[in-house]
Amino acid sequence: MELVIDEQPYLYKHYLLMDDRMMDLHLWPVGKVLAGNIYLGYVEHTAKGMDSVFVNIGNGEKGVLPISEQGNATTKGQSLSPGNRVIVQVNKMGRDGKRPVLTQNLQFAGGYIIYMPKAGYGTASRQLSYKQGQHLKKVMKSVTEANEGFILRSASGYTNSDTLKAEWQRLKEHWRQLKDHIGRNTGEPRLLQSGWPMTVSRLFNRCVTEDIDMVISNDQSVLMDLRDMFAAADCEPPRFNYQRPLPENVQKVCRETMRQAIQPVIRDKNGMTIHIHETEALTAIDINMGRFKTSENKIEAAYAVNEAAIPVIMRQMKLRQLQGIILIDALKMNSARHRMRVLDQIKQWAQTDPVRTKVHGYTQTGLIEITRQSAGFRLKDWVKQQGSSEQ
The missing domain is CATH 2.40.50.140 (Nucleic acid-binding proteins)
Structure with missing residues (x-):
């Protein structure tokens, strides 16, 4: 897989390419009040x-x-x-x-750790094994002071204790310097730190934990930051490819995928249709059989359509940056075994999502309920904002 980082004067975006197919999309508008600021x-x-x-x-x-x-x-x-x-x-x-x-519960993200100076607790990524998590939490508790907290990221399982402790001290020192700066320069309310460093640390975390072979970017400074982070890591770095402008074929894939991802109806090659309706309160996703071709009987056909829809829906969640409550109206399945298999498959896909995603199960009305953490700008919001600025 290739990780593409695209810097524009008004927007940062990064996304994964697999066999020239875009798998996700993260948008970072410049100059906006963004998560992490x-x-x-x-x-x-x-x-x-x-x-x-x-x-x-x-x-x-x-x-x-x-x-x-x-x-x-x-x-x-x-x-x-x-x-x-x-x-x-x-x-x-x-x-x-x-x-x-x-x-007021601040977070400072590194490649392996998220430092929380006022949290008073420590936890570990669910992608770490129980044994790994317990061992690494013990390491971190040996260096934490009262009221400090931490989150061990999934990449922490790929390094050693000394590297974790060194990053911990670096993040603590950054927080100390920020407080000193505020003490010397009170003044008017203002931005102290952009959330972009958190995004760079997420990029590093993805490179370590996902099967990424190459990082392509038109921003040399980001590549240098990632190289520096890998220099202190205990894992093999991907290849780094600086190209400005980005290759035309890469830009074309991104443009076409974004154009398709703002459409409310997805028509899959198998014949089924998936309707995605985003509102302020929640996102509703409806699966329809459409012209889905199957030799199965009616009971098996509903399960087959729902099963085929799962990877399509999970990809759309990542492309559109769906957030908050997500309700999926799957085709009715009378078999309890089929219902549980569909739910288990959604949970497996959710574990591969770099954004925290929780599958709650079936509601009383038979909908599948998911919650997905806010981790960036929704594609819908970006398109809406661009449309307003052009009027």
Whole structure:
């Protein structure tokens, strides 16, 4: 597989190519209030009915800081007042007229670890085995101080204890320097750190844990960052290929895939159709047999269509960057065995998703419920924004 990183003046995007087929898409608009951004903000007023405060983060932008995201492991429940200075991170981007959701529980991402200076707990990626997770958590607890927290990323299983400890110290030092800078330069609310470093660390994590042979980019600085991270790693790096502009065939695949991925109906080569309807509250996905050809009987045919739809749906989730609640209306299956097999296959596909995805099972009405973490700009939002700017 090839990982493509495309830098444009207004947008970063990266995606996987497998046999000239685009498998996912991550968008990172430049200059937007994006997840992972860290700000120096000032509390403007409280919203008692919402159990939140509104925070001015500069440039005319305000965010909502829920009470559940205020303070840290030892200061929970201590209320904020107008005028209080706060360091906040964007937890969820604002869209459809809503303001971004903020948190005081900051995260600093490395290639192997996510450092949380105020979390007070440690956890490990589900992709690590239980034995690996327990061993690495023991290593990390030997260097953590009170109230500090960490998340061990899946790539942590590919390195040694010394490398983990070195990255831990580097992330801690970065946090210390950021606090020192704020202490010397209070001033107006402003952006302190872009969330882009978190994206670079995710790219490294993907290179380590997925079967990526080559990284192609038109941004030499990102390739240099990845090379530096691999220089300190205990694994074989992929090949790095700097090309500016990107090869025309790569750009064409991206353009065509994005064009198709904004369509509400997917017509699969097998004849079935999949309808995807994105709303502010949730995404509804409907599977239809269409002209799906099968020699199976009616009972087996429904299972065959649902089974064939799973990889198509999971790919569309990654291409469109679907987030939040996702409900799948599969063809009715009377066999409990078929129902469980479809659910198990969805769970297997979800484990390969670099974005945290949880399969909850069947609702009382027979829909398959999935939740997917917010990890970037939805394709729909980007297309909508581009359309508004052109009017």
